Amino acid sequence: MDQRLTRRGFLRLGLGAAAGGAGILLAPHTRDRLARRAEAASVLAQGASLRYHLAGTDGWISLPSASSSTYHPDGLAPAGLSTYMFGFADVTGLDAAQIQAMKNKCQAPAPLMYFDEGQGALVRLTNLGLAQRPDLTDAHTIHWHGFRNVIPMFDGEPSSSVSVPIGRSLDYYYRPREPGTYMFHCHVEDTEHVHMGMTGIVFVRPAQNGGAPGIPPGRYVFNDGVPPGDPRSTAYDREFAVLLTEVWNEAHWDDAHIQLPEWSDYRPDFFLLNGRVYPDTILPHGTPPGRPDLAYQPYSSLIRANAGERVLLRFANLGFLKQTMVLDGIRLRVVGKDAVLLRGRDGSDLSYQTSTISIGPGESVDAIFVAPEVVSGEATYLLYNRNLVGLSNNGEPGLGGQLTEVRIAPAGTLPPQSAPNQ
Amino acid sequence: MRPGTPGPLIRGLATFVAFVALLAAVRGAAAQSLAVPPNGIVCTTSADDSFALTATDGYISLPDGNSVYMWSFASGTGPFQHPGPVICVDQGDTVTITLSNTLSQPVSLIFPGQSDVLANGVPSQPQFSGATLTSLAPAAPTGGSVTYQFVANEPGTYLYESGTNPGVQVQMGLFGAIVVRPAGHPDWVYADASTAFDPAHEYLMLLSEIDPYLHMALERGQSYDMGQYRPRYFLINGRSFPDTIAPNGAAWLPDQPYGALAHIYPYDPVTNPLPALVRYVGVGSADFPFHPHGNHSRVVGRDGRPLRGDGGEDLSYEKFSLPIGPGQTWDVTFSWHDAENFSPSNPIPVTVPNQQNLFAGAYWSGSPYLGGTGTLPVGGEGYNQCGEYYHVAHNHALTQITSWGLTMSGMMTYTRIDPPEPNSCP
Ligand SMILES: [Cu+2]
Ligand SMILES: [Cu+2]
Numbered sequence: 001m002d003q004r005l006t007r008r009g010f011l012r013l014g015l016g017a018a019a020g021g022a023g024i025l026l027a028p029h030t031r032d033r034l035a036r037r038a039e040a041a042s043v044l045a046q047g048a049s050l051r052y053h054l055a056g057t058d059g060w061i062s063l064p065s066a067s068s069s070t071y072h073p074d075g076l077a078p079a080g081l082s083t084y085m086f087g088f089a090d091v092t093g094l095d096a097a098q099i100q101a102m103k104n105k106c107q108a109p110a111p112l113m114y115f116d117e118g119q120g121a122l123v124r125l126t127n128l129g130l131a132q133r134p135d136l137t138d139a140h141t142i143h144w145h146g147f148r149n150v151i152p153m154f155d156g157e158p159s160s161s162v163s164v165p166i167g168r169s170l171d172y173y174y175r176p177r178e179p180g181t182y183m184f185h186c187h188v189e190d191t192e193h194v195h196m197g198m199t200g201i202v203f204v205r206p207a208q209n210g211g212a213p214g215i216p217p218g219r220y221v222f223n224d225g226v227p228p229g230d231p232r233s234t235a236y237d238r239e240f241a242v243l244l245t246e247v248w249n250e251a252h253w254d255d256a257h258i259q260l261p262e263w264s265d266y267r268p269d270f271f272l273l274n275g276r277v278y279p280d281t282i283l284p285h286g287t288p289p290g291r292p293d294l295a296y297q298p299y300s301s302l303i304r305a306n307a308g309e310r311v312l313l314r315f316a317n318l319g320f321l322k323q324t325m326v327l328d329g330i331r332l333r334v335v336g337k338d339a340v341l342l343r344g345r346d347g348s349d350l351s352y353q354t355s356t357i358s359i360g361p362g363e364s365v366d367a368i369f370v371a372p373e374v375v376s377g378e379a380t381y382l383l384y385n386r387n388l389v390g391l392s393n394n395g396e397p398g399l400g401g402q403l404t405e406v407r408i409a410p411a412g413t414l415p416p417q418s419a420p421n422q
Numbered sequence: 423m424r425p426g427t428p429g430p431l432i433r434g435l436a437t438f439v440a441f442v443a444l445l446a447a448v449r450g451a452a453a454q455s456l457a458v459p460p461n462g463i464v465c466t467t468s469a470d471d472s473f474a475l476t477a478t479d480g481y482i483s484l485p486d487g488n489s490v491y492m493w494s495f496a497s498g499t500g501p502f503q504h505p506g507p508v509i510c511v512d513q514g515d516t517v518t519i520t521l522s523n524t525l526s527q528p529v530s531l532i533f534p535g536q537s538d539v540l541a542n543g544v545p546s547q548p549q550f551s552g553a554t555l556t557s558l559a560p561a562a563p564t565g566g567s568v569t570y571q572f573v574a575n576e577p578g579t580y581l582y583e584s585g586t587n588p589g590v591q592v593q594m595g596l597f598g599a600i601v602v603r604p605a606g607h608p609d610w611v612y613a614d615a616s617t618a619f620d621p622a623h624e625y626l627m628l629l630s631e632i633d634p635y636l637h638m639a640l641e642r643g644q645s646y647d648m649g650q651y652r653p654r655y656f657l658i659n660g661r662s663f664p665d666t667i668a669p670n671g672a673a674w675l676p677d678q679p680y681g682a683l684a685h686i687y688p689y690d691p692v693t694n695p696l697p698a699l700v701r702y703v704g705v706g707s708a709d710f711p712f713h714p715h716g717n718h719s720r721v722v723g724r725d726g727r728p729l730r731g732d733g734g735e736d737l738s739y740e741k742f743s744l745p746i747g748p749g750q751t752w753d754v755t756f757s758w759h760d761a762e763n764f765s766p767s768n769p770i771p772v773t774v775p776n777q778q779n780l781f782a783g784a785y786w787s788g789s790p791y792l793g794g795t796g797t798l799p800v801g802g803e804g805y806n807q808c809g810e811y812y813h814v815a816h817n818h819a820l821t822q823i824t825s826w827g828l829t830m831s832g833m834m835t836y837t838r839i840d841p842p843e844p845n846s847c848p
Binding site: 048120122139143145146148149150151152153154155157158159160161162163164165168169170171172173175177189190191192194195260262263264265266320321322337338339340342344345346348350360361362363 | 616652653654709711713715716717718731735736737738739740741742743745758759760761762764770771772773774775779780781782783784785786790792811812813814816818819820821823824826827829830836
């Protein structure tokens, strides 16, 4: 069933990619805030369509380990799975019975969401409850982390607004005005629900994708105002969203077994990229052949590009520890942080080249690299956590954790990317 | 929320107490001492820029019901307080700080970011006994004192802290903040018009942590293996949420005088054009990745220096996560814009479920609109007063929004956004 969901999810992403940017005029980078107020009146006239429908529930995922302990794999886990999760399931377009059937089938991480600058859209959240914990009647919310000037109603912080009880739904309205890479998560019992896996990446495509004076339509990270080829350009050919999270076995086991961890003892055992650990990170999207245990971890982190292409990496960290990702052998240019173009108010270019991306909890980084020439066949580079503890699975020998491959093919080998992370 | 754990009950009670007091403080502003507004930075000033700090001990309260032994700096002969007084001076002032020590160990003061500091009239230097470094600065022995002096040359936000046995003493609470205002411009962060802010909305967020076993050991006169160091409490201005949103000088927190609630109005080009200022200071052992909801913050200064290039370039930047590192200070401006201007006549494009189909938060007004009110659950907390908005601001290393087992606590506070005036807010 998850094959179907995953395929449908990517189909929708593809359609969105094709539609994105059409007919949008470029807004100046520093728009007059007053003008924005005037625009507000047109919200309803524009209409707001339901873009995504997420269901908050629990579920199980598979994290590999050669050994077993009290906490891993969890003795309550269904065959082949290891780790109890809270998370979001993608129920976009499903009917009521199909949605209800997704209880206990959350995915890790949450579905990747993206929006076009200036376009109002709705995200519906349905709370299906926790199959493994019928005693636990937690509400859920969606907090779009970093969304500017949000009203509490759509911020998802439960004390200042409202949250969604079991069996109920709530629509969140977003009209993003600032492009870049963000993240989202449930904000109910924040420490627990975030660590348990209610986390995902959301990004906003700039109006400049529709073209601007002197700038052809294309794919840009920000409204950078310069043509492709300018050193300050944020143009790219392919994009990959990479979410960093952690799993502390004890906390996950505790939630399945009606226990609570002491959070200040936090010490994660697994370090994940897009919900998987190496070597699973480089397997295909969806449920990889021969790996039914990855049915609830649908996102590959394999990065593929043709030589000469510009590749955008959208990093976000919803773990509780600062990490440093290294790309060996290829220079990265950091063009954005926290959904802000690295450019001063006076136009000073603050972007920089590096091979390390340090990223703390709740931060995002947009970095572009140019895929190097390949001599023959495919060239492989490694993107990995230089905090080498993050390269272990469950503290065991061998490489695991936050590591993935960047594979560069000769120019013209791969067709254009039709959806993020493809 | 879950049955069978003590967290929710304690959390509910503590939130209730804090918020009732907040209401009282906001309503009864006239009853507050003029010198201590209910929220915002509380400066300790001196006509001749001379200050007296007394290293002493006492206890602070934490929202899980615990009470923790602390060392801290009192103002002169005043009562124990944590953190130490916020020393505010003007650029160019010659600042004199006399430290008196009542603790059982020698204590000193260091002033990171200040230059040419004098101790008892001679340059303050690291202290050695033979080849052994004994203190980062000349120390006052038990019962003794040292007078430090420096010229506050550069505007910005700074830290003062003990330079003696600092791994233990700073953790025990011997620290405080210094604010240096640019000459002639108390409404600028730096001597730079691009750092203008509204002085009525200036906030300090002094971020720290506590390992209660260390504190217990020192209370009992025992030694402590710092290899076992593990913080369990996470504080803003010496308080843990929900005490952070209680007013300055709250009567039930007699030794923790500084609140951390930010209280602002929406941006308006005519009536509210200037941003609020938040001065962050990190006093912990690692980055505190602080995340204020509602809008990005603009970082205009770091460690007492404006973000300007040598050629005058504007290097300030906006961020939604502020990783406040150990010993760092970050000066950020913050404002909230009513971007969509939602109101009953420009309604949100979604239907708000009725009460039976949602959980209402304690600070929710019952209405999505700024200044609006609506039906709230009977018997609910209902702390909202006049349709004001609240946005949480918290550490995103989420293990640090706990208090040794109590969740949704720790390094967390709120930004309160009132409807534009005239409003019905008390
Ligand atoms: Cu949740
Ligand atoms: Cu967040």
